[in-house]
Amino acid sequence: xxxxxxxxxxxDELLKQAIALDNKVFNKWDAGNFDACKRWLSIxxxxxxFLLDGEKCVGYINFIRICDKCFxxxxxxxxxxxxxxxxxxxxxxxxxxxxxxxxxAIDKDYRDSDAIICLRKGFDNKLNEFKKQGIFIKDVVIxxxxxxxxxxxxERLNAKFIKNSKGGKIYYSKDIFAPTTVPKISLELLSQSxxxxxxxxxxxxxxxYWCGYTDFIRELQGRKNDxxxxxxxxxxxxxxxxxxxxxxDMYPDVIWLNWLGVLPQYRRLGIGTHTLFKIIxxxxxxxxxxxxxxxxxxxxxxxxxxxxxxxQRSEYYTNCDDWQKGIKEGKAMIFSxxxxxxxxxxxxxxxxxxxxxxxxxxxxxxxxxxDHLID
Numbered sequence: 001x002x003x004x005x006x007x008x009x010x011x012d013e014l015l016k017q018a019i020a021l022d023n024k025v026f027n028k029w030d031a032g033n034f035d036a037c038k039r040w041l042s043i044x045x046x047x048x049x050f051l052l053d054g055e056k057c058v059g060y061i062n063f064i065r066i067c068d069k070c071f072x073x074x075x076x077x078x079x080x081x082x083x084x085x086x087x088x089x090x091x092x093x094x095x096x097x098x099x100x101x102x103x104x105a106i107d108k109d110y111r112d113s114d115a116i117i118c119l120r121k122g123f124d125n126k127l128n129e130f131k132k133q134g135i136f137i138k139d140v141v142i143x144x145x146x147x148x149x150x151x152x153x154x155e156r157l158n159a160k161f162i163k164n165s166k167g168g169k170i171y172y173s174k175d176i177f178a179p180t181t182v183p184k185i186s187l188e189l190l191s192q193s194x195x196x197x198x199x200x201x202x203x204x205x206x207x208x209y210w211c212g213y214t215d216f217i218r219e220l221q222g223r224k225n226d227x228x229x230x231x232x233x234x235x236x237x238x239x240x241x242x243x244x245x246x247x248x249d250m251y252p253d254v255i256w257l258n259w260l261g262v263l264p265q266y267r268r269l270g271i272g273t274h275t276l277f278k279i280i281x282x283x284x285x286x287x288x289x290x291x292x293x294x295x296x297x298x299x300x301x302x303x304x305x306x307x308x309x310x311x312q313r314s315e316y317y318t319n320c321d322d323w324q325k326g327i328k329e330g331k332a333m334i335f336s337x338x339x340x341x342x343x344x345x346x347x348x349x350x351x352x353x354x355x356x357x358x359x360x361x362x363x364x365x366x367x368x369x370x371d372h373l374i375d
Contacts, residue, residue, distance in 0.1 A: 002053050002110075002113065002114075002115070003053060003054050004051060004052065004053055004115070004118045005051075005052050006049060006050065006051060006052075006118070006119075006121075006122030006125070007050040007052055008046065008048065008049060008050070008122075008126060009045075010037075010041055010045070010047075010048045010050070012038075014048075014050050014057055015032075015034060015037050015038070016034065017056070017057035018032060018037075018048075018050070018057055018060045018105070019031060019032045019033070019034055019037070021057060021058075021059070021060070021105050021107060022103075022105060024107065024108065024341075025105050025106070025107070025108065025341065026103075026105070026145065026146070026341070027145070027167075027341065027342070027343055029082075029167075030103075030145050030167075032062075032103075033082065036082065036084070039086065040064060040084065040089055043086060043089045043090070043091060044064060044065060044089055044090065044091045044092065045091075046091075046092055046126075047062055047063060047064040047102075048060060048061070048062055049061040049063070049119065049122050049123045049126055051106075051115060051118055051119040051122065053110070053115075058106065058107040058109075058110045058115055059104075059105060059106040059107060059110065059115055059116070059119045060103075060104070060105055060119075061101075061103070061104045061119060061122075061123050062101075062102040062103045062104075063099060063100075063101050063102065063123070064084075064089060064099060064100050064102055065089070065090045065091065065092050065093075065097045065098065065099050065100075066084070066088050066089060066090065066098060066099065066100050067087070067088055067089075067090055067098075068098060069088075070084070070088040070100075071098045071100070071139065071141060074100060074141045074143060074170070075141050075162065075170065075172065076163075077143075077163055077164070077165035077166065077170055080143070080165075080166070080167075081100065081102050081103070081143070092130060092135050093135065094133065094134040094135055095134070095135070095136065096136050096137075096138035097135060097136065097137055097138060098138055098139045098140075098141075099137055099139070099140050099141075100140070100141055100142075100143075101140050101141070101142040101153070101157065101173075103149075104119075104149065104152055106119065116152075120156060127176065127177065131177070137175075137176055137177070138174075139172070139173070139174060140157065140159070140172070140173040140174075140176055141170065141171070141172055142157065142159055142170070142171040142172075142173070143165050143168045143169070143170050143171075144168050144169050144170075144171060145167055145168040146312075147277070147280055147310060147311075147312070147337050149168075150169060150171070150309070150310055151277050151310075153171040153173070154171070154273065154309075155182050155274075157171075157173045157176045158173050158174075158175065158176060159171035159172060159173040160172055160173070161305075161308065161309035164308070167343070168312075169309070169310075169312075181270070182270065182274060183235060183269055183270045183271050183274055184235070184236075185233055185234060185235050185271055185274055185275060185278065186233075186234045187231035187232070187233060187234070187243065187275075187278060187279075187282075188231055188232040188234055188239075189229065189230075189231055190216060190219060190220065190229070190230040190231065190232075190244075191220070192220060194232060195216060195217070195220065196373060197232065197239060198216055198230060198232055198242060199212075199213045199216055199368065199373060200373060200374075201232065201239060201241065201242045201261075201263075202216075202242050202259055202261070203364075203368065203373075203374065204263075205241070205242065205259075205261035205262075205263070206259065206261060208299070209299065209326075209330075209357070209358075209361060210259070210357060210360075210361055211360070211361045211364035211365050211368070212258075212259065212360060212361075212364055213364035213365075213367050213368050213373075214360065214363045214364045214367050215228065215360055215364070216230060217367070226286070227245060227246055227247045227255070227286065228244055228245060228246035228247075228258060229244055229245050229246075229282075230242065230243075230244035230258070230259065231243050231244060231279075233262065233271065233275050235266060235269075235271055240262055240263050240266040240271060241260075241261050241262035241263060241266070241271065241272070241275065242259045242260075242261055243257070243258070243259060243260045243261075243275050243276075243279050244257075244258035244259045244279075245257065245258055245279065245282065245283055245286075246258045247286075247288075248352060248353070250351075251350070252288075253288055253289040253290055254288060254289070254290045254291075254292055255283045255286050255288040255290070255291055255292075255339075256291075256292055256293060256294070257276075257279065257283075257291070257292070257293035260272065260275065260276060260279070260293075260303065261303075262275070267302065272303065272306050273306050273309065273310065276306055276307075276310055277310070280337070280339075283339060284339050288339055289338070289339055289340050289342070290336060290337075290338060290339060290344060291336070291337045291338075291339050292334055292335065292336045292337075292347065293307065293311070293334070293335050293336075294317060294332060294333070294334050294352060294354070295307065295332075295333055295335065296326060296330030296331060296332055296333065297330070297331035297332075297333050298329065298330050298331050299330045300330075307335045308335075310337075311335035311336060311337050312336060312337040312338065312344050313335065313336045313337070313344050313346065314333055314334070314335045314336075315333065315334055315336075315346055315347060316331065316332065316333055316334075317332040317333060317334050317347070317349060317352070318332070318349055319349045319350070319351050319352070321351055322351060322352065322353065322354045322355060323354035323355050323357070323358060326354050326357075327354075332354065334347045334352075
């Protein structure tokens with residue numbers, strides 16, 4: 001049984017616990033520094049929202065007001081929070097305030113509990129008290145260094161992706177009091193009963209190059225290490241897309257995204273974005289270090305904004321031994337994110353066998369016709 005409470009007053013002990021939490025959940029260069037935190041607090045004492053379980057700090061939010069010039073530097077990716085100087089920081093005042101959502105951290109042992117809800121409510125209460133005092137948050141910039149941070153920024157702060165930064169992604173929000181609309185989606189695992197529906201969904205979304213019907217049949221016959229897995233995306237009781245995961249035996253520490261697609265009439269509702277978040281959470285259960293996907297800038301251009309928004313790294317794939325049409329005409333790309341507390345590395349053109357996708361496609365088209373699913 002948890003004994004949660006919210007604390008806004010930063011003591012030296014709470015700061016030390018928050019920094020210890022940083023070192024557990026962030027890369028070492030993104031962890032806080034005690035002297036810097038004390039310096040920030042000497043100018044603005046209201047920047048922290050701490051979540052305690054008993055006397056233990058299990059989460060916190062750092063939200064600080066910054067000057068206009070500093071805000072623009074963050075917005076354009078020219079600054080990191082550890083570079084903040086005294087003149088960059090301002091106390092909260094009546095009127096409009098521009099702010100930096102510096103960080104949010106939750107102890108790993110509490111991420112499957114209601115800790116994040118309690119922390120969010122505590123933060124909301126602080127902002128509502130500001131509002132009562134005539135303190136209004138006009139603009140917010142967030143430099144997210146993790147997929148979880150990006151998820152929070154998008155779902156809870158109404159933030160929009162702006163650009164990549166050094167080691168993270170920059171998001172911007174105009175009004176963090178605005179209500180958020182998160183589409184309620186679910187994922188239905190491939191089964192014998194929905195095999196034909198999955199096959200036709202995937203065919204209709206990717207029929208020009210990437211048909212996977214025979215792979216779905218093999219998947220049902222027996223998964224090696226529980227992979228691959230394929231799901232129908234369900235929204236308001238309807239099947240609206242497809243998504244999956246697979247692995248390449250030559251890269252045992254990597255789990256790959258497969259077939260993320262949403263029907264055209266259901267796009268721009270946030271379904272693709274939140275499906276990607278959901279499948280990343282599923283991917284973490286396989287205890288791999290890296291989450292990657294291969295796509296094509298030309299042929300899959302509708303998904304590019306989602307991948308750029310959420311994934312930590314992108315690069316072109318140009319391996320001379322692989323499928324040259326995909327590389328030259330489709331502009332093959334690999335997007336990557338880390339599933340552990342370690343910075344994701346570049347793929348560096350290691351062979352991924354795009355050629356096998358063409359063989360699979362041709363096999364699947366033939367099998368779909370044999371089973372009278374397409375003409």
